[in-house]
Amino acid sequence: FIFNIREVESYADRLYLHLKKKKEEMKPDTEAQLSLQIKLEKVEKKLKRLTNVTEDKLSASKAEILHTLLDKKNILEMQVEKLSKDPSECTFANQKAVDEKTLNYMLKRTQLLTRNIRLALPLLKGIGYHHESMNPKQRQAVETLLRMGFLQVVTATGSLALGINMPCKSVVFVEDSVYLDSLNLRQMSGRAGRRGQDLLGKVFFYNIPLPKVQRLIKANVPKLKGQFPLSVSLILRLILLAEKADDKPDAKAKALSVLKHSLMAFNQPKKQEMLKLFFLFSVQFLVREGYINQEGKPQGFSGLATHLHYREPSNFVLIRFLEKGLFHKLCERSLTNKGGKQFSETVMETLVLVLANLFGRLRLPHSAVELKGQFRHSKVILDELPPDFAAAAEEYNDVVDKIFGNFLLSTSKFADMEQECQLPLSNISFAGAESYHETSFLSVLTNCQNKTTAVSPFATLSGNRNNDLFCASTVDTIGLQTIDAKTLKIPTFDHETEDIQGRKMPLNAYALDFYKHGSLNALFCENFLHHAFQLIKDFKLVISSISTSLMELCEDENDNVVLAFKQLDESYKEKYEKIQN
Numbered sequence: 001f002i003f004n005i006r007e008v009e010s011y012a013d014r015l016y017l018h019l020k021k022k023k024e025e026m027k028p029d030t031e032a033q034l035s036l037q038i039k040l041e042k043v044e045k046k047l048k049r050l051t052n053v054t055e056d057k058l059s060a061s062k063a064e065i066l067h068t069l070l071d072k073k074n075i076l077e078m079q080v081e082k083l084s085k086d087p088s089e090c091t092f093a094n095q096k097a098v099d100e101k102t103l104n105y106m107l108k109r110t111q112l113l114t115r116n117i118r119l120a121l122p123l124l125k126g127i128g129y130h131h132e133s134m135n136p137k138q139r140q141a142v143e144t145l146l147r148m149g150f151l152q153v154v155t156a157t158g159s160l161a162l163g164i165n166m167p168c169k170s171v172v173f174v175e176d177s178v179y180l181d182s183l184n185l186r187q188m189s190g191r192a193g194r195r196g197q198d199l200l201g202k203v204f205f206y207n208i209p210l211p212k213v214q215r216l217i218k219a220n221v222p223k224l225k226g227q228f229p230l231s232v233s234l235i236l237r238l239i240l241l242a243e244k245a246d247d248k249p250d251a252k253a254k255a256l257s258v259l260k261h262s263l264m265a266f267n268q269p270k271k272q273e274m275l276k277l278f279f280l281f282s283v284q285f286l287v288r289e290g291y292i293n294q295e296g297k298p299q300g301f302s303g304l305a306t307h308l309h310y311r312e313p314s315n316f317v318l319i320r321f322l323e324k325g326l327f328h329k330l331c332e333r334s335l336t337n338k339g340g341k342q343f344s345e346t347v348m349e350t351l352v353l354v355l356a357n358l359f360g361r362l363r364l365p366h367s368a369v370e371l372k373g374q375f376r377h378s379k380v381i382l383d384e385l386p387p388d389f390a391a392a393a394e395e396y397n398d399v400v401d402k403i404f405g406n407f408l409l410s411t412s413k414f415a416d417m418e419q420e421c422q423l424p425l426s427n428i429s430f431a432g433a434e435s436y437h438e439t440s441f442l443s444v445l446t447n448c449q450n451k452t453t454a455v456s457p458f459a460t461l462s463g464n465r466n467n468d469l470f471c472a473s474t475v476d477t478i479g480l481q482t483i484d485a486k487t488l489k490i491p492t493f494d495h496e497t498e499d500i501q502g503r504k505m506p507l508n509a510y511a512l513d514f515y516k517h518g519s520l521n522a523l524f525c526e527n528f529l530h531h532a533f534q535l536i537k538d539f540k541l542v543i544s545s546i547s548t549s550l551m552e553l554c555e556d557e558n559d560n561v562v563l564a565f566k567q568l569d570e571s572y573k574e575k576y577e578k579i580q581n
């Protein structure tokens with residue numbers, strides 16, 4: 001196991017080259033092979049002359065000669081095949097595990113010999129590699145050949161650690177990494193030992209400090225903790241389930257079960273009350289944005305929002321753009337009438353730009369700004385949203401900040417204020433008057449004339465007030481310690497992100513760059529993406545979901561927005577299929 005994709009492929013290549021060099025050093029007996037080949041050709045010529053005569057006309061002596069030549073041909077073919085095969089010292093492949101026909105079929109199906117010779121050559125030697133940047137067919141070929149026993153060595157990232165039946169005799173950890181923790185160690189080392197074949201599985205550590213190895217082996221697996229069980233999209237999905245189901249009583253019971261029996265709030269009454277508050281404020285948001293009516297019934301774009309539930313809050317921002325007619329304005333700017341409505345490339349690229357800002361939110365370090373304009377194929381750094389789209393996103397954030405800021409204020413009553421008024425390390429308390437004048441510093445603080453109102457006494461020292469809870473970007477730093485109400489599930493659209501030094505981190509333009517040049521290698525080399533294939537696949541699925549939903553929602557089949565997203569879906573799908581094949 002290696003945690004760097006480049007190293008995964010590099011180790012497999014080096015091992016293949018080592019076997020190739022070893023075979024060259026052994027100096028195979030080419031003269032004997034050539035001699036056998038000449039003998040075989042002579043035998044085949046004699047057989048050809050004899051077989052031209054019908055069997056009825058063959059004399060007894062010639063028939064005997066024919067059978068002798070056939071036996072001799074079989075023996076010579078076996079000898080030639082034996083000499084042409086790799087010696088056992090020069091290959092890891094188990095030829096007995098897979099017949100040649102099956103192997104050729106798998107190589108042809110995955111097109112490795114024509115499209116990825118770098119993977120195909122080591123595979124034939126019994127060496128494979130596996131990581132998330134490979135396309136599904138290539139990963140499946142490696143997994144199948146390893147399970148069948150043909151591959152004896154596979155280098156991999158954590159892509160083989162979870163959810164795949166890939167047993168092997170031994171596991172080797174080749175490098176140290178911050179990702180190598182006790183949980184990953186248990187999962188990866190669990191590959192060692194094949195049921196029914198090995199009594200013990202072996203685990204080796206190479207180039208990893210001994211103290212860390214000892215710590216990892218002795219450490220307990222991290223405890224699983226329930227994350228915040230609700231999101232606005234989940235609540236909308238539950239409302240849709242209860243309203244659209246054929247058996248409504250059963251659907252309502254299931255929805256209530258999800259809300260009442262959350263893992264996070266198990267045996268924690270305060271958190272259960274927090275979840276109820278979150279539900280109420282989420283319903284208020286859904287009513288305010290028009291996803292449900294006053295009676296709690298879904299309406300408008302609620303279906304589209306739930307189709308993209310895994311992309312919250314970008315799904316809500318997208319619908320805000322649709323409702324304000326921004327896409328209609330964009331699509332009316334340029335039409336090229338070629339066999340119906342065809343939109344110009346400028347419109348298509350602007351559409352991808354907007355969608356990339358919403359659904360392709362992969363951040364680059366601030367230092368990437370210095371490389372702007374130095375790349376040959378890709379733009380790398382994504383431009384910001386067009387002004388009218390950016391203004392609509394700000395309006396959306398204002399609504400979210402107002403509604404969920406009140407939610408955060410309401411949850412403050414569930415905090416343990418005695419613990420909140422203690423310093424986390426020294427446990428010095430500010431809750432009682434008897435501790436106020438122990439030091440001169442405390443005396444200055446408590447005698448301050450400026451009175452403020454804030455949910456956290458320590459946040460107040462930095463100049464934060466209750467009104468700052470209405471700005472989602474500051475909540476994580478000024479929230480109370482004893483309640484878990486972070487901004488993670490508050491659907492604020494964070495279109496600007498800063499690093500710890502306050503520098504802006506730009507978005508990666510991989511989605512737009514791929515639309516322009518269609519090259520996976522360019523994304524790998526210039527956009528710094530080792531898992532580009534999966535990212536492009538996810539982005540393509542988002543476009544397909546939007547296009548399908550709009551066609552179902554819109555009664556006018558010739559609507560400009562519907563046609564524009566349909567054209568974009570077809571174009572992006574065509575580019576994706578080229579790299580998939």
